[in-house]
Amino acid sequence: MKRVTIAIVSLIVVLVLVFSSLAPGCKGSKAGPAGGATPAATRVITGAGELTLLSDDPPTLDPALAGDTTSASYIVEIFSGLVTINRELKVVPDIAERWDISDDGKTYTFYLHPNVKFHDGKEVKASDFKYSMERACNPSTESIVADTYLGDIVGAKDMLSGKASEVRGIQVIDDTTLQIEIDAAKPYFLAKLTYPTAFVVDNANVKSRNLTSKPNGTGPFKLKQWQRGEKIVLEANENYYGGVVKLKRVNFLLAGGSSMTMYENGEVDITGVGLTDIERVLDPANPLNKELVVASELSVGYVGFNCTMPPFDDVKVRQAFNHAVDKEKIIEVVLKELVDPAKGILPPGMPGYNEGLKGLEYDPVKAKRLIAESKYKDVANFPAITISIPGTGAAVPPTSEAIIEMWKVNLGVEVKIQQVEWATYLDDLKRHKFHMFEVGWIADYPDPQDFLDLLFHSNSLENNAGYSNPEVDRLLEQARVEKDINARLRIYQQVEQMIVNDAPWLPLWHGKSYLLVKPYVKGFYPAPMTIPMFKDVYIEGK
Amino acid sequence: MLLLAVSFFTFALGYYGPGDPVQVLMGQHSNPEVVARIRHERGLDRPFFEQYLRYVWRALHGDFGESYKFQGQSVGELIPRKVLVSAQLGLAALAISIVMGIPLGLMAAVKQGTWLDTGIVSATLLGVSSPVFVTAPALLFLLAYKLHFLPSYGWGGLFDAHIIMPALVLGIPPIAGLTRLMRASTLDVIGQDYVRTARAKGLLERTVLSRHIARNAILPVFTVIGLSLATLVEGAFITETFFGIPGIGRLTVDSLFARDYPVIMALTLLVAVAYIIANLVVDIGYTFLDPRIRYG
Numbered sequence: 126m127k128r129v130t131i132a133i134v135s136l137i138v139v140l141v142l143v144f145s146s147l148a149p150g151c152k153g154s155k156a157g158p159a160g161g162a163t164p165a166a167t168r169v170i171t172g173a174g175e176l177t178l179l180s181d182d183p184p185t186l187d188p189a190l191a192g193d194t195t196s197a198s199y200i201v202e203i204f205s206g207l208v209t210i211n212r213e214l215k216v217v218p219d220i221a222e223r224w225d226i227s228d229d230g231k232t233y234t235f236y237l238h239p240n241v242k243f244h245d246g247k248e249v250k251a252s253d254f255k256y257s258m259e260r261a262c263n264p265s266t267e268s269i270v271a272d273t274y275l276g277d278i279v280g281a282k283d284m285l286s287g288k289a290s291e292v293r294g295i296q297v298i299d300d301t302t303l304q305i306e307i308d309a310a311k312p313y314f315l316a317k318l319t320y321p322t323a324f325v326v327d328n329a330n331v332k333s334r335n336l337t338s339k340p341n342g343t344g345p346f347k348l349k350q351w352q353r354g355e356k357i358v359l360e361a362n363e364n365y366y367g368g369v370v371k372l373k374r375v376n377f378l379l380a381g382g383s384s385m386t387m388y389e390n391g392e393v394d395i396t397g398v399g400l401t402d403i404e405r406v407l408d409p410a411n412p413l414n415k416e417l418v419v420a421s422e423l424s425v426g427y428v429g430f431n432c433t434m435p436p437f438d439d440v441k442v443r444q445a446f447n448h449a450v451d452k453e454k455i456i457e458v459v460l461k462e463l464v465d466p467a468k469g470i471l472p473p474g475m476p477g478y479n480e481g482l483k484g485l486e487y488d489p490v491k492a493k494r495l496i497a498e499s500k501y502k503d504v505a506n507f508p509a510i511t512i513s514i515p516g517t518g519a520a521v522p523p524t525s526e527a528i529i530e531m532w533k534v535n536l537g538v539e540v541k542i543q544q545v546e547w548a549t550y551l552d553d554l555k556r557h558k559f560h561m562f563e564v565g566w567i568a569d570y571p572d573p574q575d576f577l578d579l580l581f582h583s584n585s586l587e588n589n590a591g592y593s594n595p596e597v598d599r600l601l602e603q604a605r606v607e608k609d610i611n612a613r614l615r616i617y618q619q620v621e622q623m624i625v626n627d628a629p630w631l632p633l634w635h636g637k638s639y640l641l642v643k644p645y646v647k648g649f650y651p652a653p654m655t656i657p658m659f660k661d662v663y664i665e666g667k
Numbered sequence: 668m669l670l671l672a673v674s675f676f677t678f679a680l681g682y683y684g685p686g687d688p689v690q691v692l693m694g695q696h697s698n699p700e701v702v703a704r705i706r707h708e709r710g711l712d713r714p715f716f717e718q719y720l721r722y723v724w725r726a727l728h729g730d731f732g733e734s735y736k737f738q739g740q741s742v743g744e745l746i747p748r749k750v751l752v753s754a755q756l757g758l759a760a761l762a763i764s765i766v767m768g769i770p771l772g773l774m775a776a777v778k779q780g781t782w783l784d785t786g787i788v789s790a791t792l793l794g795v796s797s798p799v800f801v802t803a804p805a806l807l808f809l810l811a812y813k814l815h816f817l818p819s820y821g822w823g824g825l826f827d828a829h830i831i832m833p834a835l836v837l838g839i840p841p842i843a844g845l846t847r848l849m850r851a852s853t854l855d856v857i858g859q860d861y862v863r864t865a866r867a868k869g870l871l872e873r874t875v876l877s878r879h880i881a882r883n884a885i886l887p888v889f890t891v892i893g894l895s896l897a898t899l900v901e902g903a904f905i906t907e908t909f910f911g912i913p914g915i916g917r918l919t920v921d922s923l924f925a926r927d928y929p930v931i932m933a934l935t936l937l938v939a940v941a942y943i944i945a946n947l948v949v950d951i952g953y954t955f956l957d958p959r960i961r962y963g
Contacts, residue, residue, distance in 0.1 A: 185738045192692060267708050269693045270703050334845070337739065353740075354749055354913035355822070365824075382911030383822035384813065390819055517924075548926050549687030555690070555697060566695065586698050618771075 172566050173373050174664030176646065178395045179384040180377040182292025182353055186337040188321035189261035192270045194567075197321050197655040202359055202375075205367075206324040207235050208315060209253065212472065214571040216315045219367070220249060220325065220343065221303075222253070224538065230608055238300040242365045243327050243341045251303040253458075257294045257326045259284065260291055263553050273569070274292035274322040275308045277314050304656035310606045312613065314569035317654075345370045345660035355380055359659070371648070371663035376468040389413075391580050394646050398639040402438040404462050406641065413641060420651035421474040422636035423568035425467055425576070428512070428528065434560055436507045442627035448492035449535040452633060455527045469631035471623045473654055477573040477614040477621075482577040484625060484632070489535040496536060504538050511541045523564060526631075557591050564589070565636075571634035571654055573617040581624055586625075591631035671723070673939040674932065678719050681928045687736040688926040709735075722932065732929035736922065742933045744938030746915065750937065753902035753914035755825045756833055761899070764845055765892060771842070772849025772888075773881060779854060787846060795843035803909045805834045820911035833910045837903055841895075848891060853884040886957060893949030897941040 181197040188204050191197050196309070202211075207221040218224075221235040241249045261271040262284040275281045277296030294306040308316050330341040335508035346359035347365060356375040361370040378393070388396035391613050398406050398417070406413050430437035430446070439442055452466040468484025471477055501507060514525055521542055529540045540561070545553065553559060570577050577586050577603045583593035600620045607613040625632070640651050652658060689705045690697045706712050710721070731742040740823040768791075775787040781923065808831060811819035857880060865875045876929065901914030915934070922930040 126875075152751060182737070188740065189737050192694070259864050264704065267705050269689065269701060269705060270696075272698060352773040352913075353745065354918070374768075378820070378911065379912040380820075380822065381908040381917060383807070383909065386807065387820055391810065435747055546686075547924055548691045551690055551694070551697065552685055552687065554695075562697070569696075585795065587695055589695070660699070 127274060148493070174371070174667075175374045175376060175393050176372055176659065176662060176664070177376040177378065178393045179382060179387065180357070182358075182379050185346070186325040186351075188326060189257070189266050189268045191270065191321050194655055198658075199357065199359075199377075200321045200324070201344065201655055201657045202342050202346040202659060203344045203348055204321065204324040204326065205657075206318060206342045207237075208318050210316075210319050210571060210650065210652075210654055213412060214627065214654065216319060216477065218441060224655070226637055230312070230606065231307055233305045233307070233315070234298070235303045235305070235472065236365060237303065240302055241343060242364055242592065243330075244362055244364075245341050245345050247327065247328075247329075247341075249325060249343060250300045251297045253325050254293075254303050255297050255329065256328050258295055258323060259292050260331065262328070263377050268318075268322070270322045273318050274317045277309070277311055277317070287618070294469070309478050310608065312573040312606075312608065312610070313570065313574045316572045319654075320570060342627065344658055346375065346474045349374070358519065360629060365660070370660050372659055375659050386640055388643075394643045396641050398641055400461065400463060403463055403639060407462070416641045416644060416653055417585070418640045418642050420638050420640070421472060421636050421653045423472050423571070423653040424462070424476055424565055424601060424636040425470060425472055426565040426633045426636065427563070428468070428558075428628045429562050429564065430628070431560055431591055432561075432593070432629050433556060433557070433591045436499070436501050436510070436559070439499045439501065440627055441495045442501065443631075444485055444626075445492040445495035446532065447631050448488045448495065448527055449632060450531050451487040453487070455524055456634060459527055460634075461524045464634040464636055467635050469621050470580070470630070471573055471617075471621060472568070472635040475573060475576070476571060477617045479618045480619060482618070482622060482625065485628060492535055493554055497651065500596075503535055509541065510538065510560055511543050512563060513543045513545055513550065513553070513559040514563045515547050516544045517546050528631075528633075554589055555586075557589070562574070562589070567636075568654060573614070573621075574601075577617055577620055577624070578605065581620075581629070590629040592624075592627070594623065594627060596633055597623055597627075669829065669943065670936060670939055674723065674726075674784070675719065677932055678722065678928075679715070679854040681926070682715050682718070683930065686926045687866050688928060691925050692735065692738075693701070694725055698798055700904045716839045721799035726936075734757075734922075734927055734930050736927040736930075739847070742929045746937070749902070749913060749915040749918055750900050752822060752912060753907065753916060754899040754915060756830060756903070756912060757901075759830050759834035760826065760838035761895065763834055765836075766839040767808065768842040769885070769888065770846030770924075771883065772846040773853055773876075776850045776853035776884075777880075785849075788850075789836055789899070789906075791843035791846045791957050794839045795841075797840070799836055799840075799905045800888070802839065803832075803906060806832050806836060807909075809850075813919065822912050829912075831904050833912060836906050836910075845888060845891070849884060849888050853880060856884045858882050882956075886953075889952060890949055890954060891951060893944050894927065894942070895946035896948065897938065899940045 163509040181195045183199050185191055185196050186192060186199060186203065188200050190620040191200055197356070199432060205219050207219060208216050209219040211217045218243050222238045223236050225234045226232070235253060237249065243249060258275055258278070261268050262275055262281050264285060269284060271281070276285075278292055280289055280292040281294065283289040284292050296304040298304055319508050325343060326336060330336050343366070345362055345365045347362050348357070349360040350356065350358040356379055359375045361373055365614060374635055385397040385398065385402050386420050387393045405411050406412060406417055411529060430443050432443075456466055458465055465473065469479065469480070469482045486519055496504060512525070512529065514521065516522070521544065525542065529542065531542055532538050554562060554564070566580060568574065579587045580596060581588060581592055583598050583603050597620055600616055604616040604620070605614050607616060638651060642649055645664055647663050649662070650658065687702065689702045689711070693702065703712070709719065722732070729743070733743055734740045734745055737745060771787050771791065775784045776786050807819055812818045817831055818829055821829050862875065862879055863880050900915065902914045902919060904916035905918050906912070907916040908912040918930065919934055921927070922934070
C-alpha cells in the first residue's frame with residue numbers, strides 16, 4: 126500500500142503546489158463585495174461612490190481599432206474627441222467648443238477649448254488630432270473602421286492605400302484650430318466624428334506602447350485596472366474638462382455569471398433584463414418594476430429577400446410575404462412585448478423617423494390576392510424556398526418558427542430553415558447566396574443615411590437584399606449633400622416610404638433595452654448610442 | 668511529430684475553412700477592399716506553406732502571435748493565466764471525483780449484491796445523468812441565493828470558497844464512471860487467487876483490502892485518472908461562464924466563432940501537449956504502482 130499511496134499523494138501534492146504557486150494575482154481577482162457593502166454615501170459627495178456592473182472584455186481599447194460596441198463603450202469613457210452626441214442624439218461640442226462650416230459644405234474649422242488636458246496633465250493641441258486621425262489611416266495600424274468613419278476626409282483613402290504618408294485634408298491652423306476638408310458636402314460627416322475612430326490620443330503614450338494598458342486619454346475616467354477576463358476598474362478623472370465627475374469608480378466584472386441573480390443579490394447595481402425575466406419585471410406588482418428603465422436601441426430586425434432570386438424577383442410576392450405576417454401577435458406572444466413592431470426601416474428616436482409611415486399591414490386576404498396577381502400566379506409555381514438564420518444551436522428561435530408558420534397558414538408556402546454559424550453566415554450574406562435571411566442592423570451614428578443609404582443604395586456593400594431602384598438611388602444621392610436639414614429629412618422619409626412599398630425586406634421589430642437600476646444610482650441615462658454614460662451618475666441614499 | 672501533425676491539420680482547416688477573421692471583425696460593414704488590405708498587412712494572403720512554416724518557426728521561438736479578436740494582445744499573454752484558472756478548477760473537480768469515486772467503488776464491490784451496492788450505483792447514475800445546466804443553477808439557487816452560504820460569482824483561487832460550487836458541478840458526474848470502474852476492477856481482483864491466499868493466511872480483512880485488493884484494483888482507474896489530467900487545460904465553457912470563472916472555456920468557444928486562428932492554434936497545441944504529458948505521467952506512474960512492469 127505504501128508505494129501506491131506515496132506515488133498518488135505526492136503527485137497530487139506536487140500538482141497542487143505547482144498550480145497554486147504559478148497562479149498569478151489570484152488574491153486580486155475577488156469579485157465585487159457580496160451584499161453590496163461598498164462605502165456608503167448618504168448625500169451627494171463629489172468623487173465618491175462606486176458603481177458595479179457586469180460586462181464583457183473589450184476586444185481592444187485603442188480608439189483607432191475599435192469597431193464593436195463593447196470596446197467603444199469603454200473607450201468613450203477613457204478617451205474623447207472633437208464632438209459627441211447628447212441625449213437627444215444631436216451632435217454637440219466636446220473638445221471642440223465650436224465649429225464653422227464653409228459655404229460649400231466641404232470645409233470644417235474646429236476651435237478647440239483651450240486647456241483641455243490629457244490625464245497626465247499635458248495639454249491637447251490641434252496637432253494631436255491630426256496625429257491621431259493619421260494614425261488611424263496608417264495602413265500599419267490595420268484599422269478596420271478608418272475607411273467608414275474617416276474615409277470622407279480628403280486624402281484619407283490615399284493614406285489608407287499607402288499612396289500618401291499624411292492626410293492632406295487635415296490641417297493644423299494653430300494650437301487650438303483644426304481644419305478638416307471632406308470630399309463632398311456631406312452633412313452626416315459630423316455625426317461620424319462622434320465615434321472613437323476620430324478621438325484624440327497622446328503620441329507619447331502610443332510610442333511607449335502603453336496606449337491600451339496605461340491609456341493617457343482625455344475622457345471623464347482613467348483606466349485604473351484591467352485584468353482580462355476578470356475586471357476593469359475605471360477611476361474618475363479629477364481634471365476632466367467637461368465638468369465634475371461625481372462617481373469615484375466604476376467596476377466592470379468580466380468573468381460572466383448571472384447578472385440578474387447578482388443584481389437581486391445586491392452584487393451589481395445595474396443589469397440588463399432578458400426574455401426569461403421580463404414578465405416578472407414588467408409586472409407592476411413586482412418591486413423590481415420600479416427600478417426598470419427602458420431605452421430605445423436604434424436597431425431594426427428584419428427578414429431580407431434576395432431580390433435577384435425567384436420568387437422574390439417579383440415585388441408582389443415580397444409584398445405578399447409582408448402582409449402574411451402578424452408582427453403584433455408574435456411580439457405579444459413570443460417576445461412578451463420586449464420589442465416594438467417595425468413598420469419601416471428607421472427606428473423611433475432616429476432623426477427622420479416617420480410616425481405616419483404606411484407599413485404593409487397584416488392582411489392575409491390581400492396577401493393571397495397579391496400572389497395571384499404576381500407572375501407566378503400560384504405558390505405551387507414557386508421554387509423551393511429557404512430562409513437562412515445565423516446561429517449554432519439545434520433550436521431555431523421561436524420568432525422565426527412563428528413567422529414561417531404564418532407563411533404556411535396564410536400563403537400555403539413551406540419555407541425550409543437553414544441555420545448557419547455566424548462567420549460563415551456573414552461570408553455567404555455578403556456574396557448574396559441566401560434566398561431569404563433574417564438579420565438585424567443597429568445605428569453606427571444617429572443619421573438616417575446610416576440606414577437608408579447604406580442598406581438600400583444599389584452600389585452599397587451593405588445592401589444585402591440586392592435591392593436596386595434608380596429613383597431611390599437618385600433621391601439618396603440628393604440627400605447626401607442636401608444642406609437644409611428639414612428638406613433632407615423629408616427626402617429620407619420619402620425614400621423610406623418607397624422602400625417599404627417595394628418590400629425588399631419584411632421589417633420585424635425595433636429593439637429596446639430593458640435595464641434595472643438600483644434606486645440609489647442617480648443620473649443614469651441608458652443612451653441608445655455609445656456615448657459616455659457614467660460621468661453624470663452619482664450615488665445617493667444607499 | 669504528433670505536435671507537427673496536429674498543428675498542420677489545424678492550420679489547414681483554418682486556412683481552407685469558411686469564414687474570415689477580418690470579415691468577422693468588421694461584421695456587416697465588411698468592405699472587400701478593406702478586408703483585402705488588412706489581410707495583406709497581416710500576411711494572411713500569403714501562400715499556405717509560407718504562412719504555416721512562418722508560424723512553426725515563430726512558435727519554436729515561443730512567439731504564438733497576436734490575437735485577431737483582441738487586437739494587439741499577444742497570445743502568450745492571453746492564454747496562460749486563464750488556463751491556470753481552469754486547471755485549478757479542474758483539479759478541484761478531479762479531487763472530488765477521486766475522493767468520492769474510489770472508496771465508493773471499493774465499497775460497492777466489497778458489499779456486492781447488497782442494498783449498499785445498488786444504492787451507490789444508482790446514486791452515481793443520478794449524478795452522471797444530471798447535466799451541468801441543471802446542477803449549476805440548482806446549486807446556485809440553494810447555496811448562494813437562498814442560504815447565502817457561498818458566493819454566487821467570481822474566482823478566488825484554489826483554496827477559496829468560490830471554487831466549491833463549480834467544482835461540485837464538474838466533479839460529481841465523473842464519480843459514476845470512476846465508481847463503476849473501481850467496482851469492476853475490484854470485483855475482478857477479489858476473484859483472484861492471491862486474495863484467497865491472503866485470507867487463507869489469516870490476515871485481517873482490513874489488511875487484505877488495503878494491501879492486496881485496493882492496490883491492485885486501482886491500476887486501471889489510475890490510467891483513466893492520469894489521462895484525464897490532460898483535460899485540466901480544457902476548461903468547461905458552461906460552468907465557467909455560469910459562475911463567473913475567468914477560465915479558458917469561454918475564450919476557446921469565442922475564438923472558434925471569431926476565427927481567431929492564433930488563439931485556436933495555441934489552444935489546440937496546448938491540449939495536444941497536455942495529452943502527451945498525461946500519457947507520460949501514466950506510463951511512469953505504472954512503474955511505481957505495478958512491480959510487474961519495469962522498463963529498460
